[in-house]
Amino acid sequence: MLRGGAGIVGLTKLSRSIAGSPHGLRYCFGGMTDAAQVPFINPDSDYPCCWFCPALRLPRTGFLVVDRPSRHWPFDAADGYRYSVDGRIPVCVSPGRSDWNLSGQLLHRAYNRMRDTLTGVFPALERAFNFSAHKGAVVLLTGFQTLAALRRMGHSRLTAWLAKRGVRLPHGVEELAIEAAKAQQTSLPGEDAAAQIIEDLANSILNLTERIARVEKQMEKMLNEHPQEPILLSMPGMGHILAAELLVAAGDFSAYATEGHFASAAGMVPVSRGSGTRTGINVRPKRYSRPLQRALFLAAQAACFHHQRDRDYYSRKRAQGMRHSAAVICVARRQIRMLWTLLREDRQYQIDPPERGTDA
Template identity: 30%
Template sequence: MRLFVGDDWAEDHHDVELMDATGKRLAKARLPEGVAGMARLHAMIAEHLSADAEHPEDEQAAGQVLIGIETDRGPWVQALVAAGYRVFAVNPLQASEYRRRHAVSGAKSDSGDAHVLADMVRTDSHQLRTVAGDSDQAQAVRVVTRAHKTLIWERTRQTQRLRHALRDYFPAALTAFDDLDAPEALELLAKAADPAAAAKLTIGQISAALKRAGRRGDLAARAAPIQAALRTEHLGQPAAVTAAYTASVRALIAILTTLNQQVAALQQEVEAHFGQHPAAEIILSQPGLGPILGARVLAEFGDDPKRYANAKARKNYAGTSPITRASGKKKVVAARFVHNDRLIDALMAQASNAINASPGARTYYDKQRARDVDYNAALRQVANRLVGILHGCLKNGTPYSEVTAWPHHAQEPAA
């Protein structure tokens, strides 16, 4: 007997429904998050498994339980996988479209969503993606790389807030510093966040900040244009408004300084965890991938060898392969807009690096551009090819080879 379970999860509870092969509801309940809820779910499943499954936690019996849930991570999902159940990570968009097959009214409830998920794994499990059995090492890499990238994104947001504030009351600072999140810029702005104080900064003070930031060369020569820019006349704000902006800018600078420190600390963690993974050598052999980008690619793809049946499946998950929509005489090829943002970000960065590091990638890119394909689309096609190459290298356990990867393009001159 097979059991089909729909699990509509929330932060503190799970609405679950058990269904048999005919679509009949066997049980439903709202379970609390945590150990108590998981124990109750095991009990519900054990009650409805076939009589000869004396030990429902056994691998053979547990494998007859198919569970649909709209997430692929977290302690609850890990517990389901550890119990031996077949767990399917259902994209919320898929569940939404499936719901419309049964009701067009737009009605929605947690128990109703659990029913939809159970029915999806009953009828369409062959079309759904099972939760990957990634190694502990890969999961550790995922945790630190995602935290690292999140802090980088947050630093960008805070830098933009700082830029907008300076533009409103101290535009000269934007001329003085190209990178507002650079250590010397943050130090000098923290010391003199208002225009009057900044105008009093000496060459010696600016040079000392440049030195502490690790800058090299003639520091006095580099300090002179910064001082000149800070002393340039500009349209300002009334004294009270300037004081208010100064206080807010100092707060932003404190946040950015902390973010810089934590980004640097997490970068070391990313490199350490990634360096311990068995696939690190193969991933680092790929053109355009260093320790940080390589770690992100590993983290988002995972390392379950059974997750991607072939290179096409990996490309589809990456979101680099195009979508073809054909009806009658009309045919449209478009980019995938539903994708893993972190993964596509890393793969596009790899492609951008690879066209300068790999002759084959460069030739392939130039051919796309010669066909009037725009920059982003051409880069996406390079990324798509690189994903296929990575898949082959990981499957065969071999490092990247320029000649093998680009048998035709590597020797051809750029268009």
């Protein structure tokens, strides 16, 4: 028997789509009136959400949530929101973005904006560090963004300043920063205004990094309490984040009759478009769970890179003329069959499957 997903309560912020709801409608909270008139999401909280989400300005009863944008929820250029056609009710059209993935996208954008602004006033310092892989360099930018500021500090004072803020190997960061200050001789106009922007972006990057780490720890703790966590983590290409995404997107595994139904829900089963004498026409499905497909596709793609058996299977499919995405979907289908077997037999994945007992 496949056990249910009762232990995953709390990992998901949005429930599964209401069965039979039109146009992918997930929530229909009713009218626009609410006694408290308090926004559903507090902008100062740790709840990751799109900046333009109506949940930031409206109570729970004041907006709808749908799976994806469509003509049924037209965009209003006057205020930048989408509304229902009939009742002019604000609509959230990207519920899949209201998770830790959005935080990662915002983090990359902040890095790019910070580096772009720094290049305009202090290109030597921008070339000296790989900021996305060096937290100490980002900490440096919270206090020093210009050529003159670094020159005023000097070696020993800058090293002490970095060490006080918990930077690992502060002497190495200090040497690279001072060398960058010596390599550039010209102070560029407008650097004071740019320095404030760089400082704000550096602080936002550090805060967002801490939030992501905190959410991932919380996610891992909740995942460890789920009964099917050992089975999922034993599979090739499956880590804590993808396992949590899969459990949230799939819900209760016992709701799927077979592994074919599960694959169909993930959009990995072609749909027949034959009619009359036109037979054998299979096309890509249009109605399926995008989050579920994403989790399975990424797990299969990681397995192709890091596990020999999946890599050989992927290579065979490519040799047959399949594109990369089609070959990865074939690997994902094989992993779905493997997952279904592991859940049915309640055991973890092993490279060499256990020997089956023979009847006497």
